[in-house]
């Protein structure tokens with residue numbers, strides 16, 4: 001807007017702007033051709049009416065955004081009763097910081113650019129805390145020289161229109177979230193925020209009735225203090241329990257104007273006083289079956305009752321909340337039905353698959369075994385045929401309850417279909433000895449007398465179990481093997497239980513054939529290594545691993561060292577096999593190091609036959625050179641008997657290994673009756689106590705003494721002592737009390753595939769909490 005000023009030059013911007021406006025009026029009057037005095041009087045009246053009677057803001061500001069002129073509405077909204085009180089003030093003095101600086105910044109930008117902004121939206125919070133939206137147009141004012149000297153503005157209050165739009169958008173958002181199946185809490189939070197957006201100084205909450213129908217759960221209240229939600233969570237539905245508990249009880253809205261005085265809040269008044277909430281209006285909402293689902297509550301910090309508009313919004317919110325909750329319940333029910341057996345309430349096969357896979361991955365991570373127990377009722381068909389399906393159904397329900405009673409909530413029980421039930425058993429029960437005891441209890445419970453009305457009878461069952469990772473390498477195979485074990489139990493005459501045992505295809509194993517197969521097996525890459533972790537007992541960190549060889553025989557399946565090592569030693573095949581083992585262990589260890597994992601020492605077993613072979617030292621050197629592994633990360637485990645029998649030769653060879661930088665450990669210590677003197681002459685780094693001393697630690701006092709003596713002997717000789725075959729927490733505790741440094745055994749982790757060990761190593765940079773608290 002360009003206005004002509006009567007003064008060509010003027011340093012007072014205000015008078016310049018006023019003059020500009022006056023000459024504009026002159027021009028208007030001239031057009032209407034009125035007499036001079038009439039013109040002046042009328043122009044004053046017009047201007048007064050124009051400025052003060054309209055509900056829009058009209059204002060003129062100088063270059064520094066100070067009010068030069070404004071109408072009454074601007075003054076009223078900032079708490080003044082005369083527009084003249086605004087003159088000379090800026091928005092920064094009249095509005096809260098956020099709003100004032102926003103107005104100021106926009107105006108300064110318009111004046112700097114000399115470009116008006118027309119019909120733009122200005123949200124603001126007034127001094128009284130009320131939120132308003134304006135549609136504003138602001139024009140720079142220039143003097144005759146074209147310099148910007150101020151701004152003229154017009155702002156129209158569009159709060160109602162804006163709120164209606166926001167409400168519409170909020171409702172749409174809630175409905176979209178419901179339709180998209182967003183989590184219930186998220187939907188309800190959106191709903192509360194939408195309503196809060198509509199009202200000034202009001203905080204919303206939604207409480208839901210719990211499954212018993214007797215309590216309310218503080219589900220959402222995004223702007224209420226968390227402590228308040230915590231203390232109101234679980235309040236009873238009762239005739240005198242604040243606004244919400246009472247509203248649900250009465251099944252009608254409860255309006256409390258003053259929490260501190262109303263009788264309904266009497267019992268909790270002191271508890272809620274610190275939160276300074278003064279009024280609470282609660283509107284219950286209902287499901288299609290007319291049951292109360294929950295309540296929508298609005299709180300204010302002043303004592304008052306709601307306006308009609310506020311009440312209308314609360315009712316609308318309650319309606320939407322009921323849609324959201326009903327939809328959520330329906331979805332949950334569908335999900336439950338899809339994953340549960342309707343008859344017994346147990347999870348069904350679908351749910352089982354997911355759960356078992358989760359458990360197997362967990363076992364991979366933690367090394368804690370998991371077992372599957374398969375229960376099949378014997379002759380259930382006979383029950384159905386004799387007593388009818390209704391009784392059959394009741395039997396299944398009773399059996400399900402009995403299974404639940406035995407498994408004691410610690411494991412997962414599933415109805416697998418028909419008369420089959422499956423349990424996922426983890427932790428200690430998954431060890432084979434404990435499994436037998438568990439299955440015996442299960443059978444005893446299931447076979448107790450069943451009493452239905454006048455009928456009294458027994459059902460028996462066959463139970464089979466398999467463990468992961470010993471008996472299977474996947475969830476599916478674990479289930480199959482448990483099923484096989486159950487089938488074997490059934491074939492063995494029913495009413496019994498059995499743990500899975502790997503059966504071999506029938507074949508008479510001819511030594512010569514096996515030898516030939518071993519020879520080709522080495523060439524064909526049928527051998528592979530598993531790694532068993534070794535932990536430092538104090539830090540709980542993995543410090544090493546023992547590499548153990550396995551043979552994946554094309555016809556006989558997986559074979560353990562006990563089945564072929566002796567033959568390999570007798571035939572001399574242990575030399576090429578041992579060469580491969582050493583090289584592969586070095587290669588794998590280097591690979592772990594290169595992938596950024598913590599460096600550890602990997603031990604390989606060296607048998608007497610290898611030790612006598614002249615090529616051993618060069619084989620080891622070649623393995624290190626070819627793989628690039630530093631010698632210090634390789635440990636050769638030599639048995640005690642080997643060292644004793646070849647003491648003289650052994651010392652020389654061991655010195656060569658020490659020079660190479662390789663570590664040396666004495667394996668199976670305690671079995672070879674070696675003397676302390678002999679031990680001293682060997683250049684050893686570690687001493688591994690034989691498993692046989694560890695297994696009886698819990699029962700055998702003499703084994704405890706031997707183990708204690710070996711540990712202190714090792715310490716005296718400056719050796720690191722490793723306890724092998726640790727299977728229980730009790731053994732661990734004893735070894736810790738004797739200050740044994742390193743442990744290895746099923747209690748901490750079984751031998752496992754390289755890939756799995758790598759994952760474990762990656763995870764256990766921090767101590768293994770499960771065992772080392």
Ligand SMILES: Nc1nc2c(ncn2[C@@H]2O[C@@H]3COP(=O)(O)O[C@H]4[C@@H](O)[C@H](n5cnc6c(=O)[nH]c(N)nc65)O[C@@H]4COP(=O)(O)O[C@H]3[C@H]2O)c(=O)[nH]1
Nearest residue numbers: 548549560561581605606607725726727744745746747751
């Ligand atoms: N009961 C019980 N056993 C546990 C526990 N922790 C570990 N073990 C088992 O104890 C054996 C430890 O290896 P080892 O004494 O050197 O005894 C080894 C070792 O003497 C020999 N062996 C394995 N791999 C090789 C190899 O590459 N070369 C040579 N020469 N011998 C090997 O075969 C033996 C048996 O190996 P695996 O069957 O793998 O059996 C492994 C391991 O699975 C536990 O807590 N409880």
